[in-house]
Amino acid sequence: MTTPDAAEEEHQARFDATIARDQRVEPRDWMPEAYRRTLVRQIAQHAHSEIIGMQPEGAWITRAPSLRRKAILFAKVQDEAGHGLYLYSAAETLGADRADLTARLIEGRQKYSSIFNYPTVTFADVGVIGWFVDGAAICNQVPLCRSSYGPYARAMVRICKEESFHQRQGYELLLTMMRGTDAQRAMVQDAVDRWWWPSLMMFGPPDSDSPNSAASMAWKIKRHSNDELRRRFVDMTVPQAEKLGVTLPDPELRWNEESGRYDFGTPDWSELQRVIKGDGPCNAERMARRREAHAEGAWVREAATAHAAKQARRRARRAEAPEGAGV
Amino acid sequence: MSGTEQHGSGGAGRGPQEGWPLYEVFVRGKRGLNHVHVGSLHAADDAMALGHARDLYTRRNEGVSIWVVRSSHIAASTRDEKDPFFAPSADKVYRHPTFYDIPDDVPHI
Amino acid sequence: MSPAPETPGTSQAAVTPEPPESPAAPGSSPAAGTDHVYLSLAEEHDDDSGRWAFGTGFTDPLHGVDTAVPPGVDGAALASLCLELADDALVQAQRLAEWCTRAPELEEEVALANIGLDLLGQARLLYARCGRADGTDRGEDAYAYFRDPADFRNVTLAELPNGDFAFSIVRLLVLSTWRLAVLHRLTGAQDPVLAAVAAKAVPELTYHRQYAAQWAVRLGDGTEESHRRMRAALAQVAPYLPEVFASSPADGAAVRAETVSVLEQVLAEAELAGALPVPDEPGSADGREGRHTAHLAPLLAELQQVARAHPEATW
Numbered sequence: 001m002t003t004p005d006a007a008e009e010e011h012q013a014r015f016d017a018t019i020a021r022d023q024r025v026e027p028r029d030w031m032p033e034a035y036r037r038t039l040v041r042q043i044a045q046h047a048h049s050e051i052i053g054m055q056p057e058g059a060w061i062t063r064a065p066s067l068r069r070k071a072i073l074f075a076k077v078q079d080e081a082g083h084g085l086y087l088y089s090a091a092e093t094l095g096a097d098r099a100d101l102t103a104r105l106i107e108g109r110q111k112y113s114s115i116f117n118y119p120t121v122t123f124a125d126v127g128v129i130g131w132f133v134d135g136a137a138i139c140n141q142v143p144l145c146r147s148s149y150g151p152y153a154r155a156m157v158r159i160c161k162e163e164s165f166h167q168r169q170g171y172e173l174l175l176t177m178m179r180g181t182d183a184q185r186a187m188v189q190d191a192v193d194r195w196w197w198p199s200l201m202m203f204g205p206p207d208s209d210s211p212n213s214a215a216s217m218a219w220k221i222k223r224h225s226n227d228e229l230r231r232r233f234v235d236m237t238v239p240q241a242e243k244l245g246v247t248l249p250d251p252e253l254r255w256n257e258e259s260g261r262y263d264f265g266t267p268d269w270s271e272l273q274r275v276i277k278g279d280g281p282c283n284a285e286r287m288a289r290r291r292e293a294h295a296e297g298a299w300v301r302e303a304a305t306a307h308a309a310k311q312a313r314r315r316a317r318r319a320e321a322p323e324g325a326g327v
Numbered sequence: 328m329s330g331t332e333q334h335g336s337g338g339a340g341r342g343p344q345e346g347w348p349l350y351e352v353f354v355r356g357k358r359g360l361n362h363v364h365v366g367s368l369h370a371a372d373d374a375m376a377l378g379h380a381r382d383l384y385t386r387r388n389e390g391v392s393i394w395v396v397r398s399s400h401i402a403a404s405t406r407d408e409k410d411p412f413f414a415p416s417a418d419k420v421y422r423h424p425t426f427y428d429i430p431d432d433v434p435h436i
Numbered sequence: 437m438s439p440a441p442e443t444p445g446t447s448q449a450a451v452t453p454e455p456p457e458s459p460a461a462p463g464s465s466p467a468a469g470t471d472h473v474y475l476s477l478a479e480e481h482d483d484d485s486g487r488w489a490f491g492t493g494f495t496d497p498l499h500g501v502d503t504a505v506p507p508g509v510d511g512a513a514l515a516s517l518c519l520e521l522a523d524d525a526l527v528q529a530q531r532l533a534e535w536c537t538r539a540p541e542l543e544e545e546v547a548l549a550n551i552g553l554d555l556l557g558q559a560r561l562l563y564a565r566c567g568r569a570d571g572t573d574r575g576e577d578a579y580a581y582f583r584d585p586a587d588f589r590n591v592t593l594a595e596l597p598n599g600d601f602a603f604s605i606v607r608l609l610v611l612s613t614w615r616l617a618v619l620h621r622l623t624g625a626q627d628p629v630l631a632a633v634a635a636k637a638v639p640e641l642t643y644h645r646q647y648a649a650q651w652a653v654r655l656g657d658g659t660e661e662s663h664r665r666m667r668a669a670l671a672q673v674a675p676y677l678p679e680v681f682a683s684s685p686a687d688g689a690a691v692r693a694e695t696v697s698v699l700e701q702v703l704a705e706a707e708l709a710g711a712l713p714v715p716d717e718p719g720s721a722d723g724r725e726g727r728h729t730a731h732l733a734p735l736l737a738e739l740q741q742v743a744r745a746h747p748e749a750t751w
Contacts, residue, residue, distance in 0.1 A: 297540025
């Protein structure tokens with residue numbers, strides 16, 4: 001073999017070539033430590049977002065106004081738990097440990113998407129979350145299906161497929177409500193007004209102010225910049241809003257003939273900073289719920305572990321006993 | 328801890344007293360196909376792992392078959408055991424090299 | 437250790453085939469045409485559709501079943517039976533939904549939701565059948581949202597608050613064991629729709645029972661604390677057993693014997709033999725006659741609040 005430094009360089013060269021050829025990096029491959037750290041952080045935050053994201057909609061399962069909506073919403077929130085699990089699973093291929101990641105979330109050392117710190121006020125919010133938040137998630141996530149890290153990309157393929165069902169159920173709920181009573185139409189418009197700007201903020205700070213983006217793009221962990229994804233989301237959503245018959249709360253929103261895209265206003269970035277720093281309307285509530293569930297589940301998890309250990313000891317004893325020899 | 332009684336906690340399992348051990352899940356989607364690695368989950372024992380795998384990775388598909396195995400029980404090829412998770416894949420052209428890489432697109436044969 | 441089990445858990449051979457709802461169908465999305473998001477996914481991974489389920493779909497287990505109430509079947513009796521079984525399922529599903537975001541582990545979130553969705557699906561089919569059988573042609577939501585507590589026919593055990601995980605598991609064990617015994621017998625019902633619904637429910641309930649039984653054993657034979665909590669939960673459930681057994685629609689003695697035998701078997705393995713005393717006296721079917729605990733009214737108030745606030749609305 002060669003000297004450690006030369007080996008390191010060789011690994012780096014091979015890694016760079018893998019990225020350059022658009023091939024996937026797989027769990028046991030050599031990878032730069034910063035690449036691994038960035039991935040663990042991004043995947044964990046994504047997983048945390050799925051789990052915390054169950055709360056705003058989950059609060060409406062028991063109150064859904066028809067059994068059909070109840071079933072759809074129940075299944076959707078369940079999917080989010082599933083997505084969180086797929087993502088934690090991907091993070092664990094990088095040597096992270098879910099218990100540790102959960103501790104980081106609960107102790108506030110890792111973030112989740114700021115969008116879930118807004119309250120769900122009426123049942124129309126369920127529809128708007130599906131339409132905006134899941135739509136924004138699709139914009140963000142579809143490119144991640146080609147992320148350079150194999151397990152993350154594969155998890156994203158499954159998640160994106162499920163998200164498409166989520167977005168459609170949301171939009172369909174809104175369509176139905178818009179065909180209903182005046183009160184329902186007012187609920188929809190009110191929810192649109194409240195969720196539009198926070199949804200645009202889901203894509204993160206503007207590129208000029210996004211310190212981690214460049215490295216993630218170079219490593220092909222991320223494929224498009226925050227601003228580009230935000231713009232795509234607006235282009236995708238405006239015609240849907242017209243079809244629905246709601247007004248998006250942005251006076252600067254207009255079609256730009258020259259660029260063939262929509263111009264739109266600037267989100268209140270100071271609000272995003274406040275929410276990210278923990279000062280959003282529901283940060284404390286969301287964290288408290290997660291912390292409480294984890295703490296209250298401790299005795300259950302311990303009991304299952306203790307039972308498994310007892311069973312293993314019993315099996316071992318049976319295996320040692322002469323009668324068990326032939327098994 | 329059942330996980331630590333029989334063997335050291337596998338690679339990733341840092342704090343075995345906190346949380347259940349990690350299992351890898353393999354699913355046969357249809358008759359005639361191989362089992363394919365689909366991901367992992369945590370469970371206290373094999374029966375729980377099967378139940379969770381059914382609930383999480385197959386959600387009601389009939390006719391599927393599931394295998395679960397403790398992650399720490401998987402032996403994977405690496406050239407350098409010093410640093411098992413980040414060992415080089417060396418000179419192999421790695422289409423399907425190790426641990427987790429079982430192709431998503433199982434061919435119809 | 438079983439290295440290569442061919443089926444996870446119980447046999448599901450009797451389940452109605454349930455293809456995924458194919459939500460990823462390109463073109464049918466309101467977002468179709470934007471980025472060809474789903475189309476490109478489908479191209480690259482078209483083989484996945486058989487492997488992944490996308491949410492829990494509700495396919496029609498009544499496909500090909502004649503939904504007219506057959507001559508010779510007493511419509512009123514059929515309707516009240518369907519209503520009872522539907523109310524049991526809906527109220528249980530509502531309690532399971534309350535676990536959402538509060539489960540002891542993330543994997544259990546998924547499992548508890550699956551069980552809740554199964555029961556909700558059973559309730560919907562049974563309400564629909566009730567509407568046909570009682571001649572009113574009311575839809576499922578009329579029964580779920582626009583009846584008052586005294587009109588509900590569920591057994592009262594179903595409506596008790598969730599308590600801790602031990603209580604929820606004991607209740608699930610009792611109710612799924614009993615409901616399985618009941619619905620298993622109804623797979624031979626004279627009404628073909630009820631028989632089809634029962635046939636769909638049997639494998640679901642078998643899984644629910646297995647899930648609850650496995651957890652009962654883990655908790656009973658786990659730590660001192662979990663064992664203590666199981667004992668407390670069993671003591672809390674025991675007084676409701678006579679009512680449950682008095683509420684079986686038919687074959688009461690056989691259903692009771694089967695239920696008790698399964699429970700005893702599970703509890704013995706859970707180091708909890710004798711911890712669920714089954715009272716000998718015949719129970720009174722309180723819930724079936726509309727006599728409920730104080731817990732049902734708030735449960736229904738929550739369930740019904742949005743629907744009742746907008747009676748003219750469509751959702």
